Structure formats: C-alpha cells, structure tokens
Amino acid sequence: MQVLDGKIASQSVKEQLRQEVSQLMAEGKRAPHLAAILVGSNGASETYVANKVKSCAExxxxxxxxRLEETVSEEALLNTIQNLNNDAGIDGILVQLPLPKHISEQKVIETIHPDKDVDGFHPNSVGKLVQGLETFVPATPYGIMLMLExxxxxxxxxxxxxxxxSNIVGRPMSVLLSSNHAYGNCTxxxxxxxxxxxxxICLQGDIIVAALGRPEFVKADMVKPGAVIIDVGITRVNDATAKKGYRIKGDVAYNEVATVAGAxxxxxxxxxxxxxxxxxKNTLVAYKRRIS
Structure with a gap:
C-alpha cells in the first residue's frame, strides 16, 4: 500500500515555483502577490490562511x-474586493470560506475579477473548465491532479x-478526471x-475521491482491493483525550481502508x-498573464 504523502508532493511543486520566482526576480521583475481576505476568526479558517501566507513566503x-470583523456588512466586503481588483500590484485574490450567513458567498465569488480568481470559483473559470479551455482550476481538484501526476x-x-x-470539489473533480489529458480519461x-x-458503486471504483464532509464515512467494505483513495475531508472531531481537545478526521476510515487500498x-x-x-500555481499563472 502506497501513502500519497501531500507533504512530499507539495514540497516538490513549491520548489519548482520557488526556482521560477527566483529567476523572475533575477530578471528584475516584481514578485507575484496574493491577497487573502479573512472574515471573522474561525479556528480552521485561521489555520488555512496562515498556511497559505506561510507558503507564499517560502x-x-x-x-x-x-482581516474583517465577522459583523462586516456584505457591501463593505464587496467594496474591499473591488479595491483589490483595482490594485495593479495584486495578482490573485481569495476570500476564505465559509462566510457568515448574512453574506452571499455567490456574490463574493462573482465580485472577484476573473483575471484574479486564483481559487477558480468564478462562473467564468468554471465555464472554461467544463469546455476544456485554459483557466484557473479550483485549488483542491487542481492539487489532487498535481498529486496524481x-x-x-x-x-x-x-x-x-x-x-x-460541490462546486468547490466534486463537480470540477469529475470534469478533470474525465477530461482528455495524461491524468484524466477516467469513466x-x-x-x-x-x-x-x-x-x-464504490466497490466498482478504481479511484475513489471522498469529498462529502462526513468523518470516516468510507469504510473498508466499500473499497475494491487495490483502489486509489483520495480523501478530501477534513473535520474537527471533539476528543477529550487529544491535546487540543479535538482530532482531525477525513472522510475515509484511514486505518481500516489502508489495509485494502493500493494507495x-x-x-x-x-x-x-x-x-x-x-x-x-494559479497565483503564478495570474501573475504571468498580468505582466506579459
């Protein structure tokens, strides 16, 4: 059984990007610039954004x-996005989801300029993806494809x-896996x-992508021997025995499924x-389009 270690694969991608940015800087060009908006202080969102900022620095x-307060109005958030749209020094924009219930996520997604839509959620990006055109691919499905590669x-x-x-993972993942390219061509x-x-149905799968947000939903008796299992789930489950009071669980019961899976x-x-x-990778693409 092969462990598809995200640390190893992501470090490889980031090292390639680091070398490319280093070359751009040596040529006298400015560095790519990513802007992130965080509304409120959700613990998981804080962690995600901190990791993104750290990766940028690396x-x-x-x-x-x-940073915006949880009580920020929808109008104020949209105005903040428009300011970043108009900032020539910003190449990519992401708004960390989920958002407070009084704010429309769809309005937020559609307000980000398609040229800076590095999360790949804008309808323009999604439409191009479905048609097989060059576009920003939603970051999680894109990351999975990079891992397969x-x-x-x-x-x-x-x-x-x-x-x-979901529009964030499930639907775009299905498009990518069925598309005609080296790590697609699946049914x-x-x-x-x-x-x-x-x-x-799962027992027929050579590859299973679990992205439903239910901890340890996929069990060993749902997996064909030798199947490749991609676990997208990440849920904080309360656990008094854990140091932080919770444990991170995926959508797959890892210990038992690992005895059956091929990877x-x-x-x-x-x-x-x-x-x-x-x-x-999307941010670097956005940057290159803007400086070309």
Whole structure:
C-alpha cells in the first residue's frame, strides 16, 4: 500500500515555483502577490490562511492578509474586493470560506475579477473548465491532479467514483478526471446524498475521491482491493483525550481502508497541502498573464 504523502508532493511543486520566482526576480521583475481576505476568526479558517501566507513566503511571493470583523456588512466586503481588483500590484485574490450567513458567498465569488480568481470559483473559470479551455482550476481538484501526476498514478480507462457534488470539489473533480489529458480519461460516477446503492458503486471504483464532509464515512467494505483513495475531508472531531481537545478526521476510515487500498492520502498531510500548492500555481499563472 502506497501513502500519497501531500507533504512530499507539495514540497516538490513549491520548489519548482520557488526556482521560477527566483529567476523572475533575477530578471528584475516584481514578485507575484496574493491577497487573502479573512472574515471573522474561525479556528480552521485561521489555520488555512496562515498556511497559505506561510507558503507564499517560502516560494517568494508577496502576500497581503485583510482581516474583517465577522459583523462586516456584505457591501463593505464587496467594496474591499473591488479595491483589490483595482490594485495593479495584486495578482490573485481569495476570500476564505465559509462566510457568515448574512453574506452571499455567490456574490463574493462573482465580485472577484476573473483575471484574479486564483481559487477558480468564478462562473467564468468554471465555464472554461467544463469546455476544456485554459483557466484557473479550483485549488483542491487542481492539487489532487498535481498529486496524481507526482506519484504517477495511472488513470486512463479507470473507473473513478467521486462522492460529493460541490462546486468547490466534486463537480470540477469529475470534469478533470474525465477530461482528455495524461491524468484524466477516467469513466466517472458522481455520488451524493440521494445515490442508491452507494456501497456497490464504490466497490466498482478504481479511484475513489471522498469529498462529502462526513468523518470516516468510507469504510473498508466499500473499497475494491487495490483502489486509489483520495480523501478530501477534513473535520474537527471533539476528543477529550487529544491535546487540543479535538482530532482531525477525513472522510475515509484511514486505518481500516489502508489495509485494502493500493494507495491512499492521509488526513492531515494529504490533499490539504496540495490545495495550497494548486493555489500557488494559479497565483503564478495570474501573475504571468498580468505582466506579459
């Protein structure tokens, strides 16, 4: 059984980016610049954003973190995004989700200029992805594709089962895995809360992407021997025996599934790190388009 270690794969991607940025700086060009907006002080979001800022520093990117109170109005948040849209020194913009309930996530996504949409959520980006055009790919699916490439996981002709249909992971993941490229060409089945015979479908999967947000949902008896398991889930589960009072769980029951799978991503240390790698690659692309 192979562990698809996100730390190893993400470090490889970041080292490539670091070398490219170093060359750009040697040519007298400015560094790429990513701006992140964090609304409120959600613990998980704080961690995610801190890791993104840290990755920028490691690669040589500039980064700006804009902190807004949880009570910020939707209008004020949208105005903040517009200011970043108009800032010639900013190449990429991300707004950390989830947002407070009084703010429309869709409005926020659509307000980010498509040229700076490094999270790949804007309808323009999604439409181009579906049509197979060059675009920003949502960071988590992009990171997964980079992981498959790094570990040279064979996908051509395989049956991929994607559990979850969100616009952030499930839907774009299905498009990428079914697309005609080196780490695509899968036959893809998308499963969700209304799927009948989910276990039977999963047992047919050569590749399973679990992205439904339910801790340890995928059990060993749902996995075909030798299957590749990509665990996108990351949930804080209360645990009084843990030092922090909680443990991070994925959507896959790792210990038991690992005895059946041919390859599996750990949680933490798997897809989450690759999401940041995908975001960094998107930011460099945005930068290059702007300075070309």
């Amino acid at each position: 690669i040589g990117f500039e980064s700006t973190l804009v 790094h570990f040279n996981i064979s996908t051509k002709g395989k049956h991929a089962v994607v559990i979850g249909r 893809v089945t998308i499963c969700h809360s209304h799927t009948a015979n989910l276990k039977e 599996i991503t750990p949680v933490p240390g798997g897809v989450g790190l690759m999401t940041i790698a995908g975001l960094m």
